[in-house]
Amino acid sequence: MKANAAVNTVEPQQRRAIATRAALLAAVEKIVAEEGIAAVTTTRVASETDVAVGTIYRYFADREAMLLAAYDETVGRVIGICHDALEELPEDAAVEKAARHLLAIYLTAAEAIPAHAGLLAAMRSLRPIAVDQPANQDRIIIELIAPFFQHLMPATAVDPLRLRLMSNVLGTLVDLYLVMPMGGDRDALREEIEAHLVFMLGRAA
Numbered sequence: 001m002k003a004n005a006a007v008n009t010v011e012p013q014q015r016r017a018i019a020t021r022a023a024l025l026a027a028v029e030k031i032v033a034e035e036g037i038a039a040v041t042t043t044r045v046a047s048e049t050d051v052a053v054g055t056i057y058r059y060f061a062d063r064e065a066m067l068l069a070a071y072d073e074t075v076g077r078v079i080g081i082c083h084d085a086l087e088e089l090p091e092d093a094a095v096e097k098a099a100r101h102l103l104a105i106y107l108t109a110a111e112a113i114p115a116h117a118g119l120l121a122a123m124r125s126l127r128p129i130a131v132d133q134p135a136n137q138d139r140i141i142i143e144l145i146a147p148f149f150q151h152l153m154p155a156t157a158v159d160p161l162r163l164r165l166m167s168n169v170l171g172t173l174v175d176l177y178l179v180m181p182m183g184g185d186r187d188a189l190r191e192e193i194e195a196h197l198v199f200m201l202g203r204a205a
Contacts, residue, residue, distance in 0.1 A: 075139075
């Protein structure tokens with residue numbers, strides 16, 4: 001009986017931990033969206049979530065780690081939206097049109113998250129590009145770019161290095177677009193992203 005009781009306490013504890021971590025990240029997003037990155041402190045997040053400051057350090061090494069985790073969380077949501085949209089595309093869809101469609105969905109989904117641009121800017125100042133690659137860049141390759149080829153260009157065997165180059169080049173341009181103020185330069189950059197996207201698809205075919 002004692003063994004069973006011990007086992008039964010594990011899942012609720014895990015659920016509470018997951019819920020607490022999610023609440024902390026949601027508080028970070030809220031603060032960034034309303035007041036900016038500078039307003040994010042462990043004390044402020046603790047106050048917003050009604051937890052002790054010490055509790056935050058059970059989940060994150062420091063403020064920077066908390067900001068990076070919040071950014072990764074927003075990227076995960078955007079990737080999920082795009083992945084669902086990809087699965088809905090017919091297998092005989094025109095490749096270029098489908099790619100532009102998914103790019104538009106990615107940008108729209110990212111811009112719909114009020115804190116995303118601020119967290120993105122913070123991420124780029126905290127995390128070197130080389131360090132970011134194994135995290136979100138690999139995730140984009142696995143969940144978006146590789147499935148895109150598998151779904152719409154199944155006969156195309158794309159070299160892993162080319163997949164990584166596509167992810168890095170397009171990811172960098174998209175990040176620049178998302179942090180750029182509204183205006184003519186932003187529209188021009190959007191055209192450049194689409195041009196690079198089409199070019200790289202042509203090179204992979």
